[in-house]
Amino acid sequence: MEEPRAIIDAMNEQYDAIIVGAGPGGSATACSLVARGFRVLMVDKETFPREKICGDGIAPRAVHSLYHLGLREELAGRFKRTAGIRFYATHGGLTEVRYPMGSHFPDHGYVVPRRELDAILLARAEALGAEVMQGCRVTGLLPEKGGRIPGVVAECGGEAMELAGRFIIGADGPSSLVGKEMGLLSDNPLYMGVSVRCYMSGVKGVSDFLEIYPEDAITPSCGWIFPVDEKTANVGVGFMLYAREKRKINLNRVFDDFAQRTRHAAAKLREAKPLCKLRGAMLRVGMGGATSRRANVLLVGDAASLTNPISGEGITYALESGRWAGETVAAALHGGDDSLLDIYPRILEWKYRRYFYLGTLAIRYFNNPYTVNPLLFTTSRIPRLGDKMGRFLMNCRRSDYPQ
């Protein structure tokens, strides 16, 4: 790499925090910090609005966080509002779970294409005062000095530059460069998933529900049809990496099976037309092996392996961890004491560890037709059990009060 030309390291140009990645995790962290008066720089390799491969499903718990960021008006009336989740088992019938499933979170979710959601979140962070560098790829961290990482190296418009920050936040997704450079990522396939999705038009019977299809023809994968608008749906399949390694699963073939050979989904998808290429991405789930803090560096969202291992839902956790990371860094900046950062991994442990552990076990041992069909047969007939299952899947316990 060529020598850095621009060097921003004078004390008065040192940022309080540099956030690598401007997805939901990065923007939530930035909002939390700038709202407390700190100087924040966000750096993203893409230029927004940009595509992000995702199911686009926003769960009530994520809606709560988005409203907390002041985005109620931005979402209401503009994007598809969802009333709950429908689970279709091949031999188990249909289980319909309506939000808020007996929890204290909002009674609705949304489906918002990530191209739009992430741009809205970034605009919010910018409006609050975050500085943003788009189209700049972070290529490395500056060498450790006195137990701290003094900043990052980024490539912007063909120029390499060093950016100095007192704290560094890795919000750079599942392939996190920050996490890798700090030795914080684990590649244990038990905690890694992979999914593909595309937008389709002409899907029959697009509803106001997120539709999940754990159908026999695609086991151990699970498929989804999420309504984007009256005519378009986000359609995809995903599974855990260890399942693929064991059975040599081909994702594109699974998607074709989902659209052609399943009992319930195929009836809706057979005539549908893809609006884009089928594209895939990795997920890091269940806090698997990842560590969220070293020195003055914190990881949030997917970089910290914070996707729900059962539902594959990660926006909730990116938003929540971003907020807590911001609050923790703010405390460390106020107190001039880095050891306060220890609070952040403890919050994650306290909030998520037990649930993620149970979720990882559940998806490993119970994700098969012998369990899923009888379970969904039962929940389809006993709505109270359906609510309980919904709360478990979405990690919305009755005792979880929105904060």
Ligand SMILES: Cc1cc2nc3c(=O)[nH]c(=O)nc-3n(C[C@H](O)[C@H](O)[C@H](O)COP(=O)(O)OP(=O)(O)OC[C@H]3O[C@@H](n4cnc5c(N)ncnc54)[C@H](O)[C@@H]3O)c2cc1C
């Ligand atoms: C197919 C699929 C479907 C999914 N469906 C859902 C769903 O329906 N609902 C849900 O809640 N979750 C879903 N998820 C999970 C969800 O997408 C993630 O959990 C969420 O995007 C995590 O947000 P983040 O901010 O941590 O990371 P990201 O959204 O991945 O953002 C990371 C950002 O960092 C930037 N970046 C990366 N490297 C660098 C670098 N070196 N320099 C500068 N910038 C960099 C990227 O450009 C990106 O903008 C799905 C995931 C997949 C793969």
